[in-house]
Amino acid sequence: MDSVTNHTLDHCRIPSRPTYRALSWVMVVQFSLGLPLNLSVLYIFIFRFQFWRNRCVFLFNIVVADFLLVVCLPVKVHHYQHNLRRSENNGLCKAMLFMLFLNRGASIAFLIALSLDRYFNVVHLGRRGNIVRTLKTSPTVSVVIWLLLLPLTIPTLVHTFECCNSHGRQVETSYHDVTDTFREVVFFTQIVVPFLVLVYCTVRIVSRLRRRTVGKKSRLRRAVWAVLSVLLVFSFCFLPCTVARAALLSVRLLNLKEAEDVAVQVYDALMVLSYTDCLLDPLIYCFYHSGFKDAYVSTFCPAFLKRKLIEQQCAVSRTNTTTSNRTNTTTGSRSVTVPNIERALWTT
Structure with a gap:
């Protein structure tokens, strides 16, 4: 058993000191920029917008998730500076994994909620039963989303995940095998399924807006950028590390030692890249809230x-003053007002 433990700890040591020193300084920059940025954004949503009254609940929860992520970065910097991929303290390691994956899941969940809300507002404008639009004003819904994320995050506490110790890295039991398999399924599903939802919502919204022949073109273009901003940030921050994770699992299952060292560095580098979402999310706020x-x-x-x-x-x-905000068409003696889709687009 001791040999297994030593092998695990050896695997958690960095394969290349210069690479991880560079990654640690990248996280220093992320923390230095992300902490004041997210604190200032929190101030805006709490004291200027009063998010619980201004339909900004989903946006506020993304800010909270980003802020908690930023708080975790100094611990990661400390580990990389001391030639470790994770803490040698098992409790601290699990706590860090829990926080990182919970915040990642929350950020993804609320980005999807924003996109679904915009999808119903644009594609199904005027229809009753927009559940997302109705529920987004309730803080209780946000609490429920956080609670639903817990069952998907708890598996990271059962068995170490950071160093990819699953499916062959250690002597497997049926218990470990099921736990590791479930964790990997959750990791990939948490990225792939939301990405497909984002692509579908974005395509439908862009198609719907392009078919409009009335309305202010500038606002329509900005609405398109609102939905595209979520897709672009999601693709830039979360998809690369998912692909790298799949590659890392593949080379390890094939027992390619040299390739695994390279795959580990690529995976960790792209995970560090994913932390950039705490700096990019404010761009989404600018598109989704007209007054931010x-x-x-x-x-x-x-x-x-x-x-x-x-x-x-x-x-x-x-x-x-020279351009009408909405177009009226007259049919006989009856005046028909074209639905103002822009108003729905900017209602958050």
Whole structure:
């Protein structure tokens, strides 16, 4: 048993010191930028928007998930700086894994909720029964989502996951085999299924907006970018590490030692890349909440940026005086108002 444990710890040591030193400094930059950014965004949603009243509950939960991720980064930096892929303390290792996977799952879940809400608002505008639109104003729903994520995160506590110790790395028992298989299925399903949902929602929304012949083109383009921003951030942050995880499992099952050392470094590097979502998510807030950028700039940015923002708003208001926000078509003596899809697009 001791030999198995020593083998596990040896495998958790870094295969290349320069690579992991570089990755640790990348996480230092992520933490240095992410901590003040997410704290400032939390301030906006709590004190400026009062998210529980302003239909920003889903966005607020993404900020919370990003903030908890940022808090975990110094521990990862410490490990990489000391030539370890994870902590040698089993309790700390499991706690870190639990936090990282819980926050990742929460971020993905609420991004999907945003996309589904936008999908129903655009593709099924005017239909009754938009459950997502009804439930998104309730903080209770967000609590339920967090609680539902717990059963999917707890398997990371059962058996170490960070060093890919599953399916052959240790002497397997039926218990370990089932646990490891379930964990791997959850890991890949948590990425692949939401990605397919995002692609479907994005394609339907873009198709729906392109068929519109009325409405302000600038707002329609911005609506398209809103749904594309979620898909792009998701694809950039989460898909690469998923592919790397599959490659790592494959080379290890084939017992390719040299290839495994390379695959481990690629996987860890792409996992570090996935932490960048805490820096990219504010771009999504700008697209999904029409007042977020204005509130952030007016609260935290220097005076010259505030003046520039005011000038842009004045220019937009002058343009709006010459362009109608909605188009009316007259049929006989009856006036028919074209549904204002833009209003639904910017209701968060």
